[in-house]
Amino acid sequence: MKTLPELETAIIADNHRLAPDEAHHLLKTADTDALRQSADRIRARFTGNRIDTCSIMNARSGRCSENCKWCAQSVHHQTKIDVYPLTDTAEALRHAQDNHDKGVGRFSLVTSGRTLTDREIEQCAAIYRTIAEQMPGFRNGHLCASMGLLTREQLQTLKEAGVGHYHCNIETAPSYFPQLCTTHTFDEKRRTLQWAREAGMRICSGGIIGMGETAEQRLEMAFALREIGADSIPINVLNPIPGTPLENTPPLSDDDILRTFALFRLIHPTAHIRFAGGRTLLRREVQEQALRGGANAAIVGDLLTTIGSGVAEDREMFRRCGFTE
Template sequence: MLQKIKERILAGGEITPDEALELAQKAIRSDLYAAADEIRKKFCNKTLDTCSIINARSGHCPENCKWCAQSAHHHTQIETYDAIPIHEAISIARLNEQQGIKRLSLVTSGRRIKASEIDYFCDIYRKMGEETHLHLCASMGLLKREELEKLKAAGVKRYHCNLETASSYFSELCTTHTIEQKKETIRTAQKLGMEICSGGIIGMGENMKQRIELAFELKELGVCSVPMNILNPIPGTPLEHMPPISDEEILVTIAIFRFILPRTFIRFAGGRARLSRETQKQALSAGVNGLLMGDMLTTLGSGVNEDKSLAREAGYDPL
């Protein structure tokens, strides 16, 4: 079955949700990873897509997402501040470019940035555009058309809005906004000609069928980049005692996502720092072709030089 589905995808065909679930449950793991890597090599080049983020406004978020350290509903020990100073953001941007990272995003806490705040962040983006050659991205919540238009005019090419999990499971994790509101923001940004980065977090109590549901929702939206985050249980959040999923389950999920999204950048992101170097290298040979480098909002990420070495060992062109 695995060989038949792989050949179909390599020929331009698609996998069904039932087939994806059967592969996840029954396929020999090494064969599944190798097939996913073959699909990746067919549709994507050998250059790893790299990005980094700046935590541009931290904490005090009114939303009640169970996984998030920045929610005001939870009692965590994160640093909080309203907006990063422009000079600090530009300094971080220059450093990222010097390290060879291609993309950079400002990420702000909260349901959405206010109309009165958008001009300040647009000033940062314009300054970044003047002083670096970075591909600029933004992650600023459930924005409306007018805010997105301003970001695009300031040089932002890609908008990030994670679905986080499948529609059938989302309300178990957040009740202050809906996944449909996220999709509305994504569709609005797409209508303006912006690229879309949207993925989720695995290990929040969802099952494999729901992860596959998420992958097909992302496929339907036509996103170009899918961050694959692994839950990092934060003390003080409702998920702080969630048991970790196994390395095998992570790798299987990545491989299945590659079968469903053969041409998409699947980006290993938050939570991967807890994995061994060997498991991260396996992920790069099981469908992953992008990495979020540097710090991961409120948790420490992997070192850039270490990531570059890992990518080269996995057969990617030098970054």
């Protein structure tokens, strides 16, 4: 079996695609700092020093029919979140303009629920067209959508309205998904992502780590995402929400988190490895170690049902870690 330096050289020089047995060997044997340093060099070689930032708006909250064990928005769980219907144009524009003015690179509407109706999709498409008309920084593929298990036709409508990326997390390893959700399947997610790609959108898909899965299953998720062809991979660290079945889940160690980011980079040399939800639960030192250990993208600002981090504070951290915007 090749050593970590040998695998790094093969990835950089020969575009070697890390094999599952190689990744599992590194998981068991490689030093964490060495993994991070290798991942950082691979990141610099393939994606440079530019940080890719995005922000999300919770455009419809709560009353979700699905029973995902991690989610505060499910009707199956007793959580204390705000519940409201699909946003109107004025409110969406206000959020988009605020992020545009702060220099955030991408903007996404995110809706709770399994899917949207055709009428709701048309409403969202009108919002996206208005954003693109008024905010130059969000044109040319910098608008994103996360709206559940849509149809081919609905995805095409969003593409024609200016949406460049479609987001649908696979959430975890295929082998572990049925233990976390039974109201829809991993294959339904994969099918939606395939339809989004066929519509001409790039794919944003990742998951949540720390939901009781094993380290090997985190690698399984990474390879599933490579098979899907994810361009952007959000890695969320579980924020256990009171009232959900995972509220008492023990947190991952810093070492587990940093090894996950590094190994995802080795498996996905050219992708945006995006630091997403749960980032603010970690010490600033750990956040910076992840940014110097494979990550090259981040969600900034508030998230769906939890408070995020300040854009200005994040931008200063990115600069300290050697990134430009």
